[in-house]
Amino acid sequence: MTTLRDLPLDESLASGSLLCAGCGGVLLTRIFEKVLGPKTVTVNAAGCMSMLSVFPFTPFRSSWFYVAMASAPAAAQGIRDALDILLKKGRVAKEDDLKVVVVTGDGAAADIGLQATSGAIHRKLDFYYLVYDNEGYSNTGFQASSSSPYGASTKTTAPTALLPEGTLLDKKDLFEIWKAHRPPYIATISPAYIADMMHKIEKASRFAGPKLFIAHSPCPPGWDVGSDLVIRLSKMAVETGVWPLKEAIDGQVTHSLFMKKRRPVEEYLKMQGRFEHLFSPARQESVIQAIQAKVDDYWKNVTK
Numbered sequence: 001m002t003t004l005r006d007l008p009l010d011e012s013l014a015s016g017s018l019l020c021a022g023c024g025g026v027l028l029t030r031i032f033e034k035v036l037g038p039k040t041v042t043v044n045a046a047g048c049m050s051m052l053s054v055f056p057f058t059p060f061r062s063s064w065f066y067v068a069m070a071s072a073p074a075a076a077q078g079i080r081d082a083l084d085i086l087l088k089k090g091r092v093a094k095e096d097d098l099k100v101v102v103v104t105g106d107g108a109a110a111d112i113g114l115q116a117t118s119g120a121i122h123r124k125l126d127f128y129y130l131v132y133d134n135e136g137y138s139n140t141g142f143q144a145s146s147s148s149p150y151g152a153s154t155k156t157t158a159p160t161a162l163l164p165e166g167t168l169l170d171k172k173d174l175f176e177i178w179k180a181h182r183p184p185y186i187a188t189i190s191p192a193y194i195a196d197m198m199h200k201i202e203k204a205s206r207f208a209g210p211k212l213f214i215a216h217s218p219c220p221p222g223w224d225v226g227s228d229l230v231i232r233l234s235k236m237a238v239e240t241g242v243w244p245l246k247e248a249i250d251g252q253v254t255h256s257l258f259m260k261k262r263r264p265v266e267e268y269l270k271m272q273g274r275f276e277h278l279f280s281p282a283r284q285e286s287v288i289q290a291i292q293a294k295v296d297d298y299w300k301n302v303t304k
């Protein structure tokens with residue numbers, strides 16, 4: 001019998017999942033795994049990506065470890081420590097060593113798992129940390145997370161007559177939170193810029209210690225966007241300046257793409273139903289301008 005494990009990685013991740021067509025998170029996870037190669041152990045915090053492996057099937061070529069939302073970095077520490085002990089005792093050969101990779105959603109990364117993450121970075125744990133940032137609790141019906149952007153409608157911030165704007169809270173800046181811990185490598189990535197992503201993974205692999213990747217990850221049902229528009233939307237996020245592509249090596253930030261001229265953020269917002277209330281039935285000019293101002297404010301100090 002052919003199982004998903006027998007299929008090449010590409011086919012199995014595309015065909016085997018219970019996940020939605022066009023899921024940005026799946027695309028990112030697939031490429032990430034592919035670039036890192038089979039000698040990895042993936043530690044998966046509860047969320048949509050944990051639906052990829054449903055016993056007895058798994059699309060992963062390598063080991064996969066499912067863990068509670070709050071605890072992925074702690075589990076990664078245990079696995080890294082176990083591998084190091086086995087290597088030291090000669091029970092695992094150096095060439096059989098595994099890269100430890102946390103795959104997590106933004107809810108786990110920015111909310112309930114932040115404490116465990118902070119501890120792991122502080123201890124200089126040698127691991128990769130991939131956040132597929134779909135800006136909400138997608139797996140449970142798209143409630144707001146602290147990574148949901150200002151003005152967005154989610155299950156828990158749906159516009160009402162009293163609060164027509166959607167959420168008025170700003171997206172938590174996970175990049176800066178990580179940077180304050182001084183890890184060797186941090187980057188943002190996008191499914192519309194795969195070469196940039198591959199280049200960054202390769203670069204990160206030269207460093208021992210915590211390595212963060214925050215990925216723009218459109219969620220077609222949560223963001224109310226067509227599955228066929230996901231890559232175009234991710235490109236628009238970069239071209240409007242909403243999603244800066246950057247990296248920080250030992251705290252020094254550089255942008256991989258610096259645009260002299262950015263598109264208006266409105267072009268990005270209008271592609272998604274989660275921002276529809278900003279344009280219909282009446283245009284909420286002050287909210288749209290506030291979103292544009294936040295993006296302009298970010299870029300005004302960027303020189304490299």
Ligand SMILES: Cc1ncc(C[n+]2csc(CCOP(=O)(O)OP(=O)(O)O)c2C)c(N)n1
Pocket residue numbers: 046047048049068069070104105106107108109112134136137138139140145
């Ligand atoms: C402590 C705890 N609370 C709630 C849940 C239910 N739960 C499972 S997945 C999930 C959403 C996680 O959001 P995120 O990390 O952003 O991943 P996504 O669902 O977006 O893939 C929730 C709330 C849980 N597993 N554990």
Ligand code: SF4
Pocket residue numbers: 019020022023024025026048134138139218219220221222
């Ligand atoms: S709900 Fe969103 S994040 Fe979850 S599988 Fe579907 S598209 Fe992906």
Ligand SMILES: [Mg+2]
Pocket residue numbers: 105106107132133134135136137138145
């Ligand atoms: Mg999420």
